[in-house]
Amino acid sequence: MRNHETACTDEMLGIATSLCPHQVTFVPERREEITTEGGLDLEREPSRIRDGVGQMNAAGIRTSLFIDPDERAVETSRALGAVAVELHTGSYAHHPNDAKALKALKSAARLGVELGLAVHAGHGLTVGNVEPIARVPEIEELNIGHSVVSRALFVGLREAVEELRRVMDSARASS
Numbered sequence: 001m002r003n004h005e006t007a008c009t010d011e012m013l014g015i016a017t018s019l020c021p022h023q024v025t026f027v028p029e030r031r032e033e034i035t036t037e038g039g040l041d042l043e044r045e046p047s048r049i050r051d052g053v054g055q056m057n058a059a060g061i062r063t064s065l066f067i068d069p070d071e072r073a074v075e076t077s078r079a080l081g082a083v084a085v086e087l088h089t090g091s092y093a094h095h096p097n098d099a100k101a102l103k104a105l106k107s108a109a110r111l112g113v114e115l116g117l118a119v120h121a122g123h124g125l126t127v128g129n130v131e132p133i134a135r136v137p138e139i140e141e142l143n144i145g146h147s148v149v150s151r152a153l154f155v156g157l158r159e160a161v162e163e164l165r166r167v168m169d170s171a172r173a174s175s
Contacts, residue, residue, distance in 0.1 A: 007028070008026040008049055013055055017061070020060070020061065023063070023064055024061050025086055025120075039065075040073075042077065042080065053082055062083050063081070065077045065082045067085050068088050069107070078112075083118060084119070085117050085118075085119055087109060094124065102132055102133075120139065124146075124147075125142060125144045127163050130144070131168075134172055135175040
């Protein structure tokens with residue numbers, strides 16, 4: 001298992017420790033959500049997140065925080081001990097023509113790399129909107145799940161992944 005997305009709770013930290021994935025990404029998991037609708041609120045309970053990051057580090061598990069593309073959130077993630085961040089692309093995905101949403105992602109990604117963080121991004125990305133995000137050189141990983149699985153129902157998993165990969169590779173080559 002490469003990445004285990006989870007809430008930063010005692011129960012879930014115990015599960016993560018027993019699974020020993022390469023990486024744990026803390027997300028703001030709520031029972032009533034079908035999918036995560038925003039980044040972690042790092043200001044609400046920073047000690048809980050810092051302790052969770054410390055517990056994962058002690059277990060040899062790299063820790064990422066799923067955050068909104070906000071410079072303060074990037075800085076706080078680094079201060080809490082995370083080695084990576086995943087930028088929430090939901091605002092961009094809902095408004096792909098909004099230059100402000102894309103600019104926020106680019107700025108947060110740039111700052112993350114400047115602070116020594118690995119930068120990932122994801123949420124709501126599809127073949128139709130991933131290209132501008134894939135062009136951001138500081139983003140080293142894109143997390144795309146629902147779109148691939150949904151598309152796979154019509155064309156099969158291999159073709160769904162290959163379609164998305166072609167768009168991402170083309171975007172990187174042209175940036």
